Amino acid sequence: MNLAAVASAEEKLLLPTYERQRVLFTRGKGVYLWDSRGKKYLDFLSGIGVNALGHRHPAIQRALKKQASKLIHVSNLFFHEYQAELAKRLAKISGLERVFFCNSGTEAWDGALKLARAYAKTNNNNGHKAKWRLLALENSFHGRTFGALSTTGQEKYRNPFAPVVPGVGFVAFNDLNDLKRQFDGSVCAVCIETIQGESGIHPVSAEFLRLARELTQKTGALLILDEIQCGLGRTGKYFAYQQYGLKPDIVTVAKPLASGLPLGAILTTNRVATGIHPGMHGTTFGGGPLACAVAVEFLKVLEGLLPHINETGSYFRASLEQLQSQHACVREMRGAGLMLGVDLDSAETAKAVAKELLEKGIIINRTHDTVLRFLPPYIIQKKHVDEVVAALDKALQSSGGKVSAKMQNKMQKKRTTTDVKTRRKHA
Numbered sequence: 001m002n003l004a005a006v007a008s009a010e011e012k013l014l015l016p017t018y019e020r021q022r023v024l025f026t027r028g029k030g031v032y033l034w035d036s037r038g039k040k041y042l043d044f045l046s047g048i049g050v051n052a053l054g055h056r057h058p059a060i061q062r063a064l065k066k067q068a069s070k071l072i073h074v075s076n077l078f079f080h081e082y083q084a085e086l087a088k089r090l091a092k093i094s095g096l097e098r099v100f101f102c103n104s105g106t107e108a109w110d111g112a113l114k115l116a117r118a119y120a121k122t123n124n125n126n127g128h129k130a131k132w133r134l135l136a137l138e139n140s141f142h143g144r145t146f147g148a149l150s151t152t153g154q155e156k157y158r159n160p161f162a163p164v165v166p167g168v169g170f171v172a173f174n175d176l177n178d179l180k181r182q183f184d185g186s187v188c189a190v191c192i193e194t195i196q197g198e199s200g201i202h203p204v205s206a207e208f209l210r211l212a213r214e215l216t217q218k219t220g221a222l223l224i225l226d227e228i229q230c231g232l233g234r235t236g237k238y239f240a241y242q243q244y245g246l247k248p249d250i251v252t253v254a255k256p257l258a259s260g261l262p263l264g265a266i267l268t269t270n271r272v273a274t275g276i277h278p279g280m281h282g283t284t285f286g287g288g289p290l291a292c293a294v295a296v297e298f299l300k301v302l303e304g305l306l307p308h309i310n311e312t313g314s315y316f317r318a319s320l321e322q323l324q325s326q327h328a329c330v331r332e333m334r335g336a337g338l339m340l341g342v343d344l345d346s347a348e349t350a351k352a353v354a355k356e357l358l359e360k361g362i363i364i365n366r367t368h369d370t371v372l373r374f375l376p377p378y379i380i381q382k383k384h385v386d387e388v389v390a391a392l393d394k395a396l397q398s399s400g401g402k403v404s405a406k407m408q409n410k411m412q413k414k415r416t417t418t419d420v421k422t423r424r425k426h427a
């Protein structure tokens with residue numbers, strides 16, 4: 001089927017959950033993708049952070065072929081060779097001792113919330129009668145299943161499905177006073193994306209994370225970090241929390257873990273694991289031999305790539321900062337390693353820039369209306385960064401310039417007011 005045929009069939013057959021770009025990809029290799037017409041694209045989004053080793057990485061291909069020819073699924077009623085090996089590697093790099101494997105980010109996050117509730121029930125040293133409240137952050141994104149949705153700090157995702165799971169409070173992002181005000185002995189966990197991804201690449205501040213760690217430690221509540229987007233090498237460390245010099249009680253990972261096969265994981269401590277007993281939680285597909293064998297290979301390759309991620313990440317960041325100084329429509333540049341966001345002054349400009357880049361054969365995405373999000377594969381070279389930055393420069397000139405002077409003025413005024421409000425809020 002060609003693009004038109006696929007698009008029209010999908011329109012009739014699928015639930016209308018996605019507004020897809022009109023591109024039909026048929027193959028990929030390294031940092032490139034090709035569409036059905038043979039057009040080549042430089043992939044700076046890597047399937048929203050999944051294809052961290054690019055497309056058809058030789059080590060991944062080898063592991064896939066080898067394992068697919070031996071065994072694909074056995075269920076969690078039996079052992080296979082790779083869960084223990086993968087768990088051992090994850091425990092070593094995270095400093096957390098226990099692992100649960102599942103199939104996706106949202107499933108990992110839901111499991112983490114269940115674990116926090118279960119742990120609080122069996123280990124409530126602080127003696128608070130109802131220790132089940134969860135504190136999450138405004139503007140967060142944790143996934144689409146009910147638990148994850150209920151802790152997602154954006155009404156547009158929650159409201160269509162309300163009422164959501166009760167017992168969740170939302171703290172203003174990086175607001176120390178708000179966290180202190182809302183935290184008490186009834187809280188079983190504080191839930192944080194170490195770097196908020198979907199809401200526009202916002203790293204949590206060191207002070208805020210430290211406070212969350214201190215408060216939770218005082219009452220025996222848990223600190224749960226969502227590193228589904230920012231973990232597993234994305235920031236140049238195995239985990240983004242390692243940049244902050246502290247350790248959570250639970251961390252969730254998924255996206256790049258099995259290089260495109262569905263695999264998520266909850267990592268936690270021996271202490272928290274005491275809240276779980278056989279039969280309390282599970283999954284049919286999670287942690288199968290194929291996905292785990294591939295994930296073992298992913299972690300082996302990742303080990304050698306961390307210095308490269310740091311180097312290309314710094315180079316990319318410096319190039320974007322230079323671009324920022326040249327374009328009035330760039331409001332801010334944020335992120336770490338190879339997780340970067342360029343915040344523009346209007347949704348229209350961001351939309352036009354992303355569209356222009358796609359036409360030129362560069363894949364990025366626009367998130368939270370105004371933010372251009374870059375999640376390139378870890379194997380990119382500086383020449384790829386140069387190519388993207390040059391194309392972005394041109395697109396910012398043409399698309400940024402298309403927004404009328406009147407609109408620019410209006411947006412500048414709005415921006416100043418928002419900035420003042422934000423500063424007041426965080427003062």
Ligand SMILES: Cc1ncc(COP(=O)(O)O)c(C=O)c1O
Pocket residue numbers: 048104105106107109141142143144193197198226227228229230254255
């Ligand atoms: C931080 C974060 N948490 C959770 C999820 C949900 O993951 P999944 O789409 O695999 O369910 C995402 C997905 O984008 C994410 O970025």
